Amino acid sequence: MSPPRAPPRLAVFKLASCDGCQLTLLDCENELLEVTRHLEIADFREASSAVIEGPYDVALVEGSVTTEEDRRRIQEIRASSSTLVTIGACATAGGIQALRNFADVEEFRRNVYPSPEYIRALATSTPVRDHVPVDVELRGCPISKHQLLELISALLTHRAPDLPHDSVCIECKRRGNVCVLVARGTPCLGPVTQAGCGAVCPAYDRGCYGCFGPQGTPNAPSMIHRLHELGMSRAEVSRVFRTFNAASPEFRRASEGEAREGESS
Amino acid sequence: MTERTVAVNYVARVEGEGALRVRIEQQAVKEVELRIFEPPRFFEAFLRGRSYLEAPDITSRICGICPVAYQMSASHALESIAGIEVRGPLRSLRRLLYAGEWIESHALHIFLLHLPDFLGFPDAVHMAEKHPEVVKQGLELKRVGNQVMEVLGGRAIHPINPRIGGFYRCPNREEVQGLEAPLEGALGQAEATARFVATLPFPNVEEDYDFVSLRHPEEYPMNEGRIVSSSGLDVPFERFEEEFQEQQVPWSNALQSRTKEGRTYLVGPLARFALNRDRLTPKAATLARELQVPAPVRNPFQAILVRSLEMVVAIEEALRIVRSYHEPPEPFLSPPTPFRGGIGRWATEAPRGLLYHRYEVGADGIIREAKIVPPTAQNQARIEQDVRHLVERSIGLGDAELQDACERAIRNHDPCISCATHFLQLDLQRD
Numbered sequence: 005m006s007p008p009r010a011p012p013r014l015a016v017f018k019l020a021s022c023d024g025c026q027l028t029l030l031d032c033e034n035e036l037l038e039v040t041r042h043l044e045i046a047d048f049r050e051a052s053s054a055v056i057e058g059p060y061d062v063a064l065v066e067g068s069v070t071t072e073e074d075r076r077r078i079q080e081i082r083a084s085s086s087t088l089v090t091i092g093a094c095a096t097a098g099g100i101q102a103l104r105n106f107a108d109v110e111e112f113r114r115n116v117y118p119s120p121e122y123i124r125a126l127a128t129s130t131p132v133r134d135h136v137p138v139d140v141e142l143r144g145c146p147i148s149k150h151q152l153l154e155l156i157s158a159l160l161t162h163r164a165p166d167l168p169h170d171s172v173c174i175e176c177k178r179r180g181n182v183c184v185l186v187a188r189g190t191p192c193l194g195p196v197t198q199a200g201c202g203a204v205c206p207a208y209d210r211g212c213y214g215c216f217g218p219q220g221t222p223n224a225p226s227m228i229h230r231l232h233e234l235g236m237s238r239a240e241v242s243r244v245f246r247t248f249n250a251a252s253p254e255f256r257r258a259s260e261g262e263a264r265e266g267e268s269s
Numbered sequence: 270m271t272e273r274t275v276a277v278n279y280v281a282r283v284e285g286e287g288a289l290r291v292r293i294e295q296q297a298v299k300e301v302e303l304r305i306f307e308p309p310r311f312f313e314a315f316l317r318g319r320s321y322l323e324a325p326d327i328t329s330r331i332c333g334i335c336p337v338a339y340q341m342s343a344s345h346a347l348e349s350i351a352g353i354e355v356r357g358p359l360r361s362l363r364r365l366l367y368a369g370e371w372i373e374s375h376a377l378h379i380f381l382l383h384l385p386d387f388l389g390f391p392d393a394v395h396m397a398e399k400h401p402e403v404v405k406q407g408l409e410l411k412r413v414g415n416q417v418m419e420v421l422g423g424r425a426i427h428p429i430n431p432r433i434g435g436f437y438r439c440p441n442r443e444e445v446q447g448l449e450a451p452l453e454g455a456l457g458q459a460e461a462t463a464r465f466v467a468t469l470p471f472p473n474v475e476e477d478y479d480f481v482s483l484r485h486p487e488e489y490p491m492n493e494g495r496i497v498s499s500s501g502l503d504v505p506f507e508r509f510e511e512e513f514q515e516q517q518v519p520w521s522n523a524l525q526s527r528t529k530e531g532r533t534y535l536v537g538p539l540a541r542f543a544l545n546r547d548r549l550t551p552k553a554a555t556l557a558r559e560l561q562v563p564a565p566v567r568n569p570f571q572a573i574l575v576r577s578l579e580m581v582v583a584i585e586e587a588l589r590i591v592r593s594y595h596e597p598p599e600p601f602l603s604p605p606t607p608f609r610g611g612i613g614r615w616a617t618e619a620p621r622g623l624l625y626h627r628y629e630v631g632a633d634g635i636i637r638e639a640k641i642v643p644p645t646a647q648n649q650a651r652i653e654q655d656v657r658h659l660v661e662r663s664i665g666l667g668d669a670e671l672q673d674a675c676e677r678a679i680r681n682h683d684p685c686i687s688c689a690t691h692f693l694q695l696d697l698q699r700d
Contacts, residue, residue, distance in 0.1 A: 024333020033412040052392030053281035103315040
């Protein structure tokens with residue numbers, strides 16, 4: 005397609021996160037300059053000191069809401085963006101920092117901080133969707149470069165992005181991996197985890213650890229049963245669901261159930 | 270006007286969220302505060318209660334730019350508890366992975382974050398309109414670094430393949446040999462980069478840094494070495510916490526480090542180069558001589574030149590390892606049983622400088638305590654000093670020019686604010 009006269013304005017914002025998902029845009033080394041011919045990068049502080057005021061056609065938001073300031077900021081971002089896309093496990097599920105959501109606050113408080121009064125943080129880390137309506141979510145810790153480019157192409161051509169909700173197992177079959185769960189008995193969250201990564205862990209002889217979060221219709225009880233058969237304790241199973249998407253509803257239920265059962269047995 | 274405040278509300282082209290406040294009174298600089306408002310994420314708090322085997326995956330999420338650094342410092346520290354020593358070809362593979370991260374991270378900073386300052390553009394995209402070949406070269410170098418990480422780590426950001434004891438799967442010979450041609454191309458481009466950045470107009474500035482880095486008996490330091498400094502320190506890395514102390518300041522969500530005598534210090538490329546110049550790889554050493562790079566480099570603006578030389582080091586090291594690669598017999602070493610637990614410490618050289626980890630692990634393999642000191646937290650107080658000196662020199666500038674100059678002074682050190690802020694202990698303000 006030929007570039008339109010006024011290219012859409014893209015902004016990239018960051019809340020609590022590691023910067024890895026916005027780095028994925030800069031990691032599109034072969035495509036970056038082509039992409040910027042079709043889009044105007046209006047606000048991307050990690051990459052540019054030139055800032056164009058909103059409104060924006062598209063905002064990519066990385067990170068989770070963990071401070072009062074960011075709770076306010078996400079409202080402003082939503083108000084100034086026609087399409088709001090959350091990118092990565094922090095923005096879509098609260099990220100690894102949502103482990104605080106499970107913590108006993110008093111136990112944390114006993115950790116003496118030299119001057120805690122300087123530090124401002126909410127008791128929870130929450131996904132952007134809990135605060136404002138979100139138009140598209142890109143999963144993953146980090147997101148996939150291919151899905152990001154697919155999203156940008158779809159936005160530029162006014163079509164829906166092709167972002168499958170099926171499991172990592174489907175990608176594993178496509179890649180021709182031997183199933184690590186069936187053939188080797190390696191614990192693997194592939195059956196309950198959303199596709200998008202390209203089944204990278206099984207391709208490296210490792211079980212999936214769920215960094216793309218729950219797939220569309222996860223059968224967590226059956227997954228948990230299989231993990232127990234492979235010799236994992238309830239504490240271990242609880243932990244495997246408590247990583248980068250710990251606060252997603254399906255993984256949270258799975259880890260809380262296992263933690264509860266573990267304590268009562 | 271007797272009082273003046275210069276504020277940079279959001280420092281652009283750095284990783285993470287930071288701001289700067291400078292207060293000037295009667296033409297004298299009263300306060301310089303590098304305010305890190307990046308929200309704390311409390312990694313050290315939630316590492317407690319996790320299996321030691323999970324630490325490489327979890328700590329990598331501290332930083333999307335340098336995840337391998339966290340995986341390496343964590344793995345070595347925990348392996349020292351488990352009684353594992355990774356040697357031979359597995360050690361070489363780790364060095365190859367780390368070299369990939371240095372190439373990617375340095376290329377990102379040199380071309381996308383730092384060079385626009387020297388050529389007068391707000392970013393690399395605008396710079397590409399005037400200097401397309403330079404930007405393409407930078408993106409190609411970055412791509413090759415990422416390619417090394419993809420082959421060794423499975424992916425470039427948050428690699429999945431490294432683990433305690435080595436790797437889940439070692440790449441076969443063919444996969445590794447596939448890196449040779451791209452790395453050879455990158456070597457020429459990295460040398461050209463160093464020659465090009467050596468011609469940039471550098472402000473005439475010298476700072477009196479106390480440099481701190483690792484030093485290895487044979488290699489340019491990455492995965493191990495003693496801690497040395499330009500003021501004569503030379504101790505095993507286990508003594509890090511006795512030699513350096515962290516303190517909290519009210520304006521920052523990151524702790525600041527100082528030497529035990531209370532002095533600021535600098536880690537990162539300038540420090541490594543100053544303390545390891547005799548460990549440069551052959552082409553990097555020749556290039557440093559050809560370009561008459563001073564030893565040490567005390568001009569912070571010339572960090573771009575030192576980063577370019579380090580990129581040559583990383584590519585030469587990567588090529589050496591790729592060319593002699595044989596697949597190791599086992600992808601990882603298992604801990605000798607029984608696991609007894611204990612305390613483990615380690616330091617490695619992240620692209621931005623020395624990264625220290627300490628863990629206490631129970632006999633059940635569960636982490637009891639974790640402490641992580643990233644490079645940017647250590648450099649924070651020293652960066653404030655750089656800014657203070659800059660403002661003192663340039664006090665006659667207007668606000669906009671002064672703000673711009675301050676941002677450049679910060680960017681010289683490639684601060685990674687996401688890293689610096691991960692480690693605060695939790696204080697919760699109830700919703």
